[in-house]
Amino acid sequence: MKLSDGVEQAIHSVTMLAGLESDAVLSAASLAEFHGVSTSYLLKHLQALSGAGILATVPGPRGGYRLARAPRSISLLDIVLAVEGPAPAFRCNEIRQRGPNPLPARYFSAPCGINAAMLRAEKAYRAELARVTVADLITAVAEADDGGIVARGCAFLDLHQRKAAGRGQPQPKGD
Numbered sequence: 001m002k003l004s005d006g007v008e009q010a011i012h013s014v015t016m017l018a019g020l021e022s023d024a025v026l027s028a029a030s031l032a033e034f035h036g037v038s039t040s041y042l043l044k045h046l047q048a049l050s051g052a053g054i055l056a057t058v059p060g061p062r063g064g065y066r067l068a069r070a071p072r073s074i075s076l077l078d079i080v081l082a083v084e085g086p087a088p089a090f091r092c093n094e095i096r097q098r099g100p101n102p103l104p105a106r107y108f109s110a111p112c113g114i115n116a117a118m119l120r121a122e123k124a125y126r127a128e129l130a131r132v133t134v135a136d137l138i139t140a141v142a143e144a145d146d147g148g149i150v151a152r153g154c155a156f157l158d159l160h161q162r163k164a165a166g167r168g169q170p171q172p173k174g175d
Helices: 005-017 028-035 039-051 076-084 113-131 134-144 148-160
Strands: 055-058 064-067
Touching: 005 028, 005 039, 005 064, 005 076, 005 134, 028 039, 028 064, 028 148, 039 055, 039 064, 039 076, 076 113, 076 134, 134 148
Parallel strands: none
Antiparallel strands: 055 064
16 A cells, blocks of 8 residues: 555644644645645645644634644544545455456355455554554654654744734644
8 A cells, every 4th residue: 555645744744733832833834844845745735634624724924734633633544534535545446347258247246355355454554543643643752752853843843833823713622
């Protein structure tokens, strides 16, 4: 299974936004700069995250993005589905029923075994992604960090986060 680069960018962006002060936002350009990625490509994924209710947007020249929910209530599956969509990775096209000398329908009364196996794998994959939250990722990084990772992120946020309180946008609760 291959996920788009947008999934990685979205997960990293969401974890970075979790570090914002409660009344702050970060622009798409700043997120793209920190991660060394294209602003226009990242913006597409930030909009998808916003549409899924993971991010809140604040419009205007001092606007940007912030979390719409607490990090503990955002799973990796939420982010993957926002970016990639809900369709399963494997889509059975029933090619077993194509080709020369097709067999009668009675041979295809049972679901395709390949499709069934792939859907079971997808279910396990999604269950694992649903189990891991953004808060879990932040905790794991903090446990392994000697201070350099947090210092880099904090220094960047200190320079680039924008105060956006009073804009009528919801603040994530807790965490």
